[in-house]
Amino acid sequence: MNQTQEHLAFRESVRSFIDRDLEPRYESFIEQRCFAREIWRIAGKAELLGLGVPEHLGGSGAPDWGYQAILGEELARFSLAANSCFAIHVDVVAPYLVELGTSEQHQRWLPGFCSGELVTAMGMTESAGGTDVAGIKTTAQRASGGWVLNGSKTFITNGGSADLVVVAARTTPNARSRGLSLFVVEKGMAGFTVGRKLDKIGQPESDTAELFFDDVFVPEENLLGEENSGFKHMMDRLPQERISGAVANLAHAASILEDTISYAKERQAFGQSIGSFQGMKFHLAEMATEMEVTQAYVDRCVDRHVRGELTAVDAAKAKWWSSDVQGRVLDGCVQVYGGYGYMTEYRVARAWRDARVTRIWAGTNEIMKELVGRNLGFPDVRHAGRAGSE
Ligand SMILES: Cc1cc2nc3c(=O)[nH]c(=O)nc-3n(C[C@H](O)[C@H](O)[C@H](O)COP(=O)(O)OP(=O)(O)OC[C@H]3O[C@@H](n4cnc5c(N)ncnc54)[C@H](O)[C@@H]3O)c2cc1C
Incomplete structure (x- = not known):
């Protein structure tokens, strides 16, 4: 990609983060099979987590996506798992929160998202099938003031550490892709539990988990984007x-x-x-x-x-x-x-x-x-x- 002097300087700062902060702690992440919260906070301080979040919403507001590409390249050169866990937050979840979130949701979540206080995950895949997204079975039924979620997700990167999970759930039965909506499920909501850390053939340090929703009440304010437009x-x-x-x-x-x-x-x-x-x-x-x-x-x-x-x-x-x-x-x-x-x-x-x-x-x-x-x-x-x- 075309790189400016600013891109090159940013690359140096990512390398310093890896050499100074990530590498010395890495063996402990492998042992714990997840990235400790401390490293998320350090990455937040280094302004790496909010690259895709505009400055007026509390992010570092990178001028273009090339900065995210540089972060991804440098992390992947060091470890693919470091890349995958941070990329889910920075590249995957950020656009959902920034582009679909209301200003109230921005104020509630983005400061913590950028500082590393709130780690995020994306919950699409279910045990019955990840490819057929339109067939998602987790349901969200209307209740007074919000929704009640039932179902489960599997293979979720950052699943065990996440404070916020963007969850795709069915809001209209039998409507396939036209009946899905997105919800932000927060750690600590009653009925939301995290299953075992899945034992993978690679990337032991990335935390990959099953998530369960058992009558989880999700308030109206946690619907992300438009109802039935989740797909x-x-x-x-x-x-x-x-x-x-x-x-x-x-x-x-x-x-x-x-x-x-x-x-x-x-x-x-x-x-x-x-x-x-x-x-x-x-x-x-x-x-x-x-x-x-x-x-x-x-x-x-x-x-x-x-x-x-x-x-x-x-x-x-x-x-x-x-x-x-x-x-x-x-x-x-x-x-x-x-x-x-x-x-x-x-x-x-x-x-x-x-x-x-x-x-x-x-x-x-x-x-x-x-x-x-x-x-x-x-x-x-x-x-x-x-x-x-x-
Ligand atoms: C380590 C790890 C981390 C992950 N992280 C996340 C995450 O953070 N969030 C999340 O939501 N998901 C995550 N996933 C899930 C991942 O996206 C799914 O595993 C993937 O989409 C495939 O779904 P599946 O495993 O259910 O396979 P299936 O859908 O059961 O597919 C099985 C096989 O059938 C093939 N197949 C299915 N349909 C067709 C078709 N129409 N044509 C041809 N072949 C077909 C597939 O290509 C595949 O080879 C993760 C998975 C892993 C292993």
Whole structure:
């Protein structure tokens, strides 16, 4: 992407946050299987959390989305899980609160959102299916002064830590995508409980949880956006989540590929560096080429998003392709490290495990291809869910 002097200075400040504040505490986050509240507050003080929140609403009001891309790149270079937990807050939830919130909601939530006092999560997926968003089963029934929610969500990033969860629930039965609304459910509301921290194959430090709603009374003031427009609200905001993911996927793989190239220069076999064998050299050359070509497309998408011109199809292409490239490159890097590549004390091994999910979350890669294919003039599959139709 095109970077100004201000972008470069911001990149330096993100790197300082990572080196000074995140890295020294990181092992404890892995042990606790979540990011401690302290680091959210430090990130808030460093004005990293409110990039997408205008200054007059208490945020740091970044002049363009490139600043969020830089934050995402630097976090993902350090750890994909750090990126995913912060990106849910900064890139995914912020647009819901800022764009759909009333001024009363802005005043109530945004100061804490920006300072790190309030950690947020996005609750779409349910155990019966994440792809078919229009089929959401959690219900919200009208009651005096508000709504009563019943149901559950699963795989929710920041789910255990979150103070505010944007929850998609059915307000009109049998209306598929036209019957969903969004609610902000707050920690401590009676009947709202968090289940176990889910045990994942990667990203142990990101807190991924199940959420349960058992007759949770949610006051009218916590309806976010328009009643029965929840599906549209979500589909309008998924492209930012996907380009944010694409930026992170590539930065994460690029950082490991750089390490791998250095390793291939140092590691010896048959009295010479392993990278000097033609088989290895070609392997590394292919990975470097695939990364650079993909970066050009993702950068173009970032520039479009900065100008407000990114389409849902551009974002879908960037999301599925970057996550496939990330998977191939990290698998190839493990191969270069040989047996060490399989040892969890090596970054490359952890990165390989951490990255598997990027082909699944934020809309699976099959659904991204459904969206791209539909744009080529082929008919929708019925109920395409996260692809943005019923
Ligand atoms: C670590 C992690 C963190 C997550 N964080 C969040 C979060 O913060 N908030 C949230 O709401 N969700 C979150 N998710 C959920 C994620 O978005 C879903 O897992 C994803 O959308 C897929 O839904 P599913 O797992 O129910 O799979 P299913 O919907 O059951 O799909 C299973 C398979 O069928 C395929 N499939 C389904 N429909 C079609 C079709 N029409 N055409 C072709 N193939 C199809 C899918 O591509 C997939 O391969 C997270 C998931 C993980 C693993």
